[in-house]
Every structure is written in C-alpha cells, then in structure tokens.
Amino acid sequence: MRLLIGIDDTDVLGAPIGTGRLARMFEKKLPDHVRLWGVLRHQLLVDARIPYTSHNSPACIAVDLEDEELIPELIQRVRDHIRLLASPGSDPGLCVARADLCTPAVITFGLACTQNLVTQDEARTLAAESGLLLEGLGGTEDGVIGALAAVGLTAYGWCGRFLEFNGLRDLPDPVRVDALIAHGLLPVALDQDASVPPSQALIETNGWLSPRLWGGRPIVPVSLEDGQWKALGKKARDAEVAE
Missing domain, CATH: 3.30.70.2200 (Alpha-Beta Plaits)
Structure with a gap:
C-alpha cells in the first residue's frame, strides 16, 4: 500500500x-x-x-x-x-x-x-x-x-x-532518455509537435531535474532547442535553500 x-x-x-x-x-x-x-x-x-x-x-x-x-x-x-x-x-x-x-x-x-x-x-x-x-x-x-x-x-x-525520487539527485548531466526511463522517470516533450525523445538522446539538466506529478507518476518535461533536448524547470542547487 x-x-x-x-x-x-x-x-x-x-x-x-x-x-x-x-x-x-x-x-x-x-x-x-x-x-x-x-x-x-x-x-x-x-x-x-x-x-x-x-x-x-x-x-x-x-x-x-x-x-x-x-x-x-x-x-x-x-x-x-x-x-x-x-x-x-x-x-x-x-x-x-x-x-x-x-x-x-x-x-x-x-x-x-x-x-x-x-x-x-x-x-x-x-x-x-x-x-x-x-x-x-x-x-x-x-x-x-x-x-x-x-x-x-x-x-x-x-x-x-x-524533490526526491529514486535517487533523483544522483543522475548525471546530461542524462540519456533510456536511463531516465529505467530510473522510473518519463520524459515528455512540451513542444508544438509533441515530439518523442529518442531513447539514445541526451537531455541537459543543468544539474537539476524537476519531475512533475502528472497522471500519478513522475514526468520530466523537456523541450527540443536548437537540436538539443533540455529539461524544463531547472534551477541552481545552491538556490534551493529550503529544499
């Protein structure tokens, strides 16, 4: 339970x-x-x-x-x-x-x-x-x-x-899409075409992933910018004083 x-x-x-x-x-x-x-x-x-x-x-x-x-x-x-x-x-x-x-x-x-x-x-x-x-x-x-x-x-x-999910803060930057999925995190593209990130693609996190709770599971919103997948909602670790 x-x-x-x-x-x-x-x-x-x-x-x-x-x-x-x-x-x-x-x-x-x-x-x-x-x-x-x-x-x-x-x-x-x-x-x-x-x-x-x-x-x-x-x-x-x-x-x-x-x-x-x-x-x-x-x-x-x-x-x-x-x-x-x-x-x-x-x-x-x-x-x-x-x-x-x-x-x-x-x-x-x-x-x-x-x-x-x-x-x-x-x-x-x-x-x-x-x-x-x-x-x-x-x-x-x-x-x-x-x-x-x-x-x-x-x-x-x-x-x-x-703020935490399965050792979230230990993931590398950048991280492969298939590694995220294996970790229990599903990357979802928030672009006009609703693209599907390829399993071998790298996602830049800037050292910080911010999965959302969508549909009862952790989702990583990403966008494709100039050919590079990037995680949304990133912020510097040292700014997270309360987290």
Whole structure:
C-alpha cells in the first residue's frame, strides 16, 4: 500500500532546514520494509493574509509498505523527526493517510488551498470525517492546513514537483532518455509537435531535474532547442535553500 505523509510549517525565515529538506531527510529514518516512493513539493495560495514562511509550500512524503502493522511505528518516527528538526517558533502540522482511502473531499480540499483561504477548523473537521490522522506538533498548529492539502494534492495526481525520487539527485548531466526511463522517470516533450525523445538522446539538466506529478507518476518535461533536448524547470542547487 502507499501511505501519504503531509507536513507543513516546520520552518521560519532563515532556517537552515526548510520543510522540503526536512521531508527528504526522513528517508534515512524509515523502518525496515518501508520504501520511499517520492517526496513532493506543492504550491498553495500565496496571500498576505496567510502566515507562510516564504512560499507557502508543504511537502508530502509518499512511502510504500506491505504490512499495516508498521504504520504506528512509521507515524511515531515522523512525529519524532519533525519535533527534532522543526525550527523554534514554527507551527508544524502532520497528516497521514492511505492513498487509496483519500476521498474526493480530501482532494477537493487540497485544490481549494491553492486558490482560497481555508481554516484549521475546516481541515480538522474534514480529516475527522475522512478518518485521516491530522495533528499539530507545536506553535499555533497552522501547519495542519498545508499538511492535509499536501496529502490531497498528491492523491489528486496532477500537480506538485518531486524533490526526491529514486535517487533523483544522483543522475548525471546530461542524462540519456533510456536511463531516465529505467530510473522510473518519463520524459515528455512540451513542444508544438509533441515530439518523442529518442531513447539514445541526451537531455541537459543543468544539474537539476524537476519531475512533475502528472497522471500519478513522475514526468520530466523537456523541450527540443536548437537540436538539443533540455529539461524544463531547472534551477541552481545552491538556490534551493529550503529544499
């Protein structure tokens, strides 16, 4: 089964560990027989009325496991991880849900958070009605909103950017198309002709791949520019302070 772990509001301005990085770091603390599928960053509404840190972007850790008896240990480990690494003064929230039990209402909530203001009460009421674990782990506990939204948006399957997937950051630059596919990443051309990148073609990443969650799987958007395939959405690693 796939378990979705949403976290948000674990940092403050200037913190050395942002929410995205904190989520990625949890891979090393997974119990035996639990495998990381991916870590996703989601973008919520940016509005002056929302007390976000810098970008209002929660994270979702998606893991695969076969034994439900591992879930309580997994939840406790992620609680301890957040409490250990969350910045003083932050307002962390945690949501845990089985992907196959995320209702349309949970997905609708996640989509609403990208466009509208929502409240803690709305998040907590929906989580209780849907049977999802949702809890605050400090401060005002405002992070419960983004944590639930991250779960809903990941279950939706058509938004978000992968911060980690199968050793994503260890891939070479440039990388062959067939190597990407073998890695579980599908390159998709975003050009007028919807070209198909040949399996032996090289894709320039500029040291940074940003797969999207499209159709429930990681997709690498690419474009053909002057005869060279290039990955879209690239940015310098040292600019990713929070990720």
